Amino acid sequence: MAKLPYSQKTKDLINRMCRYVERKDFELNKKKAEECLLKTYDLFGLKRPTKLIWCIDIFDEKFEVSARSAWSAGSARSAGSAWSAGSARSAGSAWSAWSARSARSARSARSAWSAGFAGSAGSAGSARSAGWTALDEEFYYFVFTYEYCENPNKEHSPNENDRKYLEYSELLLQALEYGLGYRVEWEDTLYLVPTPLVLIDERNRFHSTEKPAIRWKNGHEFYYIHGVNVDEKIVKYPEKLTKKDWINQTNLEVRRIIQDRMPNFVEKIGAKSINYAKGYELFEIDVNPDPEKIAHYLKMKDTSTDRIYYLRVPPNINNAPDALAWSFNLSVEEYKPIQES
Amino acid sequence: MTGYFTARQFYGLLKKLKNELYKTQLSQINNLLCYRCQNLYTSREYNGICINSYYFKTIMKKPYMMRQGDLLLIEIDQLPQGLKKRGGNVILFGESTGNAHRLNGGDIYEDGELLYLQIVQPIGEVYHEEHRKIDLPAGNYQVRRQRQYTSEEAIPVVD
Numbered sequence: 001m002a003k004l005p006y007s008q009k010t011k012d013l014i015n016r017m018c019r020y021v022e023r024k025d026f027e028l029n030k031k032k033a034e035e036c037l038l039k040t041y042d043l044f045g046l047k048r049p050t051k052l053i054w055c056i057d058i059f060d061e062k063f064e065v066s067a068r069s070a071w072s073a074g075s076a077r078s079a080g081s082a083w084s085a086g087s088a089r090s091a092g093s094a095w096s097a098w099s100a101r102s103a104r105s106a107r108s109a110r111s112a113w114s115a116g117f118a119g120s121a122g123s124a125g126s127a128r129s130a131g132w133t134a135l136d137e138e139f140y141y142f143v144f145t146y147e148y149c150e151n152p153n154k155e156h157s158p159n160e161n162d163r164k165y166l167e168y169s170e171l172l173l174q175a176l177e178y179g180l181g182y183r184v185e186w187e188d189t190l191y192l193v194p195t196p197l198v199l200i201d202e203r204n205r206f207h208s209t210e211k212p213a214i215r216w217k218n219g220h221e222f223y224y225i226h227g228v229n230v231d232e233k234i235v236k237y238p239e240k241l242t243k244k245d246w247i248n249q250t251n252l253e254v255r256r257i258i259q260d261r262m263p264n265f266v267e268k269i270g271a272k273s274i275n276y277a278k279g280y281e282l283f284e285i286d287v288n289p290d291p292e293k294i295a296h297y298l299k300m301k302d303t304s305t306d307r308i309y310y311l312r313v314p315p316n317i318n319n320a321p322d323a324l325a326w327s328f329n330l331s332v333e334e335y336k337p338i339q340e341s
Numbered sequence: 342m343t344g345y346f347t348a349r350q351f352y353g354l355l356k357k358l359k360n361e362l363y364k365t366q367l368s369q370i371n372n373l374l375c376y377r378c379q380n381l382y383t384s385r386e387y388n389g390i391c392i393n394s395y396y397f398k399t400i401m402k403k404p405y406m407m408r409q410g411d412l413l414l415i416e417i418d419q420l421p422q423g424l425k426k427r428g429g430n431v432i433l434f435g436e437s438t439g440n441a442h443r444l445n446g447g448d449i450y451e452d453g454e455l456l457y458l459q460i461v462q463p464i465g466e467v468y469h470e471e472h473r474k475i476d477l478p479a480g481n482y483q484v485r486r487q488r489q490y491t492s493e494e495a496i497p498v499v500d
Contacts, residue, residue: 229437250491252411253437253500292492302410304472311498312490327487327498328413337408341473 010147017139020176023198028179030054036175037183037190040168051189057219058132058182058193066186067132132184132193135176142169201226209235225261228253234261243268247287247295252309259310271297280320283310298323304341407475409467411487411498412442420457420481424450432456432467432484435500440470447477454497456484 006014034052041048055063145165149158181195196216201207205227206214212221212235223235233240234254238261246262246269249255259265271283274296281299296317297310313323325335405416412433427449432442433456446465450457458465460479468474487498 227438227440229439250489250496251437251499252489253435290492295490295492302472304410311487314490314495327489328485329488330413330485335406337406337413339475340408341410341475 006143006147007150009150010143013146014143017136017143017173020195021198021204022200023195025197026179026195028194030179033175033178033180034192036171036178037180037192040171043164043168043171049185049188049190053189053191055191055193057196057216059220060193063132063182063184063191063193066189066191067184070132070184070186132182132191134182135172135180135195138169139173142166142173145169203227211235225257228257230254230257234258239263243270247285247290252311256307256309259308275319277320280324282313282318282320282323296323298327300324405478405480407467407477409442409469409472409475411500412467413485413487414458414467414475414477414482415485417457417481417483420450420459421452424452424457427451432458433486437500438470440500442467442469442472456486458482458484 038048053062058064142165145158145162146169149162149166152158176195179194180192182193184191194216196214196219197212198206199208199211199213203226206222206224206229207226208223209225212232213224214222221232223230223232225235233245234257241258241262246255246258246265249258259269262268269285271285273281274284275282279301283297283299285295285297287293287295292315294315296313296315298313298320300309300311301307302309311323311327313326317323317326321332321335325332328335407414430443430445430449432444432449434441444458444465444467446462447458447460450459458467458477459481460477463479465477465479466474467477488495489498
């Protein structure tokens with residue numbers, strides 16, 4: 001058997017975390033989740049907040065306002081909150097002795113869960129507002145420290161802080177298992193948000209061709225196709241997509257998703273090939289009622305992923321190499337990359 | 342891209358370095374310039390010996406240019422004046438995917454929309470979740486974003 005870059009116990013921990021990457025459905029256990037979170041205060045001898053308020057999602061006004069205030073007051077993670085845990089961990093602990101081995105294990109752990117976690121779900125719709133914290137935000141370090149304590153370096157054995165940090169992270173992981181996703185503390189009140197329902201593809205990218213890939217129960221929804229954030233229409237009603245949707249979409253990735261999802265894309269677009277050179281093809285497309293009437297599009301195949309992209313170029317460009325050079329504001333003679341990926 | 346090698350070292354390197362980057366660089370060598378007598382030899386003529394000296398300067402086709410998706414990196418002699426150093430390793434962030442072109446082994450400089458890279462390690466790398474990484478030898482680079490046409494104006498490519 002191939003030697004693991006980290007111990008079996010660490011691997012088990014990573015597997016446990018990975019079980020919550022995709023969440024098709026879950027039952028939120030508010031009581032137990034709250035209890036776990038409050039215990040983290042006891043762990044550091046801090047006073048428990050007196051009030052607990054559950055919000056629907058991270059866009060909930062109560063949650064956003066308190067997150068913003070906590071952030072501007074600088075209290076989000078600093079003194080006074082249980083999350084000074086982070087600094088307890090770093091002070092004079094095994095962290096100063098990060099070995100290459102544990103760095104490696106943390107990296108591979110990271111790729112094992114990558115996108116699907118609450119931390120990244122929270123950035124949905126570019127709505128990441130400073131101030132709140134996703135429970136799994138620091139799980140990267142959790143794995144790191146866990147592996148370190150399992151296999152300590154001889155000169156720097158783990159200390160009390162490291163063990164406390166593990167206990168703290170374990171409580172957060174349990175709270176996540178009970179369905180808690182995000183929290184912020186402000187004025188003696190703890191604002192809590194459950195984890196969203198998350199659907200992913202085989203490469204851990206947000207993905208669903210039927211439903212929102214990220215959805216808070218009774219809250220916001222976000223649609224993704226293989227990690228690309230798109231509109232509801234593209235996912236749910238691809239048959240309603242039109243040539244106009246494709247032309248007006250300026251985001252290259254989203255436009256690519258439209259061409260993949262639109263039935264009979266080639267016929268609907270009605271592109272006429274006018275030049276082909278070295279894997280690049282230039283097309284003419286009728287864009288009436290656009291005042292320019294016709295548009296020229298360069299078809300490019302990405303060499304890393306084999307994906308097909310179409311890039312609009314000025315209508316006076318009539319061959320593919322010119323179009324490609326234009327897209328980088330160079331002449332054909334100047335555009336000579338020695339590597340394309 | 343320039344470098345100084347003795348003829349012996351040069352042949353040694355030819356044999357030894359098999360990695361992709363080096364192969365690409367060699368194919369880009371136009372001429373060899375004798376470091377002492379300034380005689381020029383094309384790489385075909387070059388027989389390993391200059392009667393005056395064993396020191397050669399390799400002259401690469403200029404500029405050194407590499408592309409990763411919608412980014413083109415062009416080698417430049419020096420960075421323009423008045424640039425601001427940017428923190429972090431993100432060169433360009435993809436709005437719809439959350440993926441990014443990132444830099445390892447160098448610094449990112451900016452002047453408004455214009456971006457430059459300075460590679461301080463012998464070889465830096467630009468990596469992205471969905472593209473193969475590209476290696477960049479030490480030096481200065483201008484970052485060019487791909488653009489697209491709209492009936493109003495040319496706008497940068499976003500993904």
